[in-house]
Amino acid sequence: MDYYINKLQAKGLKITSQRQEILRVFLESSNHHLSAEEVHGKITEKYPGMSLDTVYRNLSLLLNLGILTELNFGDRKSLFELNNTEHHHHLICTKCGSSQEINFCPLKFMDSQQVENFKIEKHSFEIFGICANCMK
């Protein structure tokens, strides 16, 4: 937590209680990736009164600082996760919505030819299907 607070302070940003709550949620959540709505829900459970707008504004801010990463599973809502884990991708169950991390990254297997004259900034790789639980 202190690490992130320092990062904010280093940029001259204020440590508001709302920002601390958002960081707390990510640090404490067993679920790695959360939507804005979920972050907001987990906070208002304990401390009603925080607005969803503030969650959005701060998720954006933490994203720009590199503290969070944005994911997109194609259901047109963004998911966010703490950028403190090893680079990974996901297996997403289309039945129950759960997801597992996988360490395989396609970029390692691509010829540089394939992406000649293109400066890669980021990439997404997600696999959708039925998880072990739902197959039973």
Added chain:
Amino acid sequence: MDYYINKLQAKGLKITSQRQEILRVFLESSNHHLSAEEVHGKITEKYPGMSLDTVYRNLSLLLNLGILTELNFGDRKSLFELNNTEHHHHLICTKCGSSQEINFCPLKFMDSQQVENFKIEKHSFEIFGICANCMK
């Protein structure tokens, strides 16, 4: 065109002028992937009067029939393309929005171990960055 019309008829679906227009747009468009809004725009250019709702309903239908494929570039709007090209992925320019197709597919390089006990249905792999044109 006839191929797709047969596919609709085989399911007892009606061949409305709206459906034919949508198929025409995909067959004639130099741009491979189009949003609902773009499809609608291209049609009303020529034949005003078609509603966007109908475009959405029919894109869904063509998707379920396997005639179209859905793409998601993370800007929370869906793109659609005809499912008649070889399987591919994309390089998407974050500056100008253009995209190129690449034939590399990560699934071919994954160990089956990585996805044990998971029934793959589909996957997404998109690379974002700066294209040759925008780098000049």
Added chain:
DNA sequence: CTAAGTGCAAAACTTTTGCAGGCGA
């Protein structure tokens, strides 16, 4: 003729923005 399909309007859902007041440093 009749079920399937369409247009209209309204709503749902996620995300963004303007503004006035509040609070951290």
Added chain:
DNA sequence: TCGCCTGCAAAAGTTTTGCACTTAG
């Protein structure tokens, strides 16, 4: 104190839905 932040409310953008009318087969 001062400027960054927040909450409220409203709006924006994409997609979905209810309903009555139209149309393909």
